[in-house]
Amino acid sequence: MAASGLVHGPLGPNCLHVCIDMQAIFMPGAPWGNPWMERVLPAVEELSARHARRTVFTRFVPATDPETAPGAWKRYYRKWEALTLRHVAPELVDLLPALARLAPPAAVLDKRVYSPWTEGRLDALLASGGIDTLVVSGGETDVCVLATVLGAVDRGYRVVIAADAVCGSADSTHDAAMLLYASRFSEQVEVAATEEILSGWS
Template sequence: MSSQGLVHGPLGAKCLHVCVDMQAVFLPGSPWANPWMERVLPAVEELAIRHADRTIFSCFIPAENANASPGMWKRYWRKWESSTLERVDPAALRLVPSRARLAPPARIIDKRVDSPWTEGHFEQLLGSGEVDTLVVTGGETDVCVLATVLGAIDRGFRTVVAADAICGSADETHDAAMTLYTSRFSEQVEIATTDEILTSWR
């Protein structure tokens, strides 16, 4: 997917970088391995280093076990029982080391669902009127990144997806999500490269 660029102009002082779920549990060797995650890590890191004090890392925290989950999450965690808190190595849930060393000043928010918007803490971190633009990186393009982007759209944030700093575990659905961003949400989502974002965001 080629970059559209920042069609709505430069990024301002009210911009914030949201890095989605760049955790060790998604690295190769895990049941949830994302084969493209290592490839996008340098771009994500470049953004986070340059704007560490304007970065929030979200971390996906599994359920304790399937029975502790509501509704259809029970079915989900039965399938992924090996990744529940009862079974998974706690170290796997931490940010990959190159991200963890940036916090602080970067901030971390834990979430137990795909979206960071549903548990209350995320919007508190954004502050009232202190942020008007979100730059989104991380994984996966078609799941937690998608949930993050849709929540930003609903709340009226200018939303910039860093094309070379997001990843999915399946090319087909990654490409489909990118097409969704640029077609159905073309007025609300901009697709830009990390270089374009860094050049514009000063």
């Protein structure tokens, strides 16, 4: 789907890049492999490297075992018990090396669920930096990226999705999510190419 661009003008100094769950566990061939992650990695890396001090990487950290997970997450981790922390190779939870090298100065925020907002650490980080705009990249477009975007919209942030730097594991739901962002959330979410974002971010 074509990017709509930075329809509300250039990005100001109070902008932050939030990169969602670009981890080894989601690379093609890994247990939760996302076939498009390799393709978007160069754009994610460029965004992150150009603004490393203004980047936060999130990491999805599985439960220790099914019984330590809350509520319906128990059922989820009974299905994926091989990927709980008790069993999964620790390095699979790590950021991809091309991104891990940037932290620090980039920050890393671990989360136990799809949304990075539930524990309050992201709210505190953004408030301390006077942030008013979020550029979002990473995966998956229809799960953790969606949870991130909706939380940011609810909090009143200007949200810009880097169209060529987000990915999903299913083309149909990725495309549907991108259409959702650009149509239903057109007043609150902009969808722009990485090149335009970098050109418009002072």
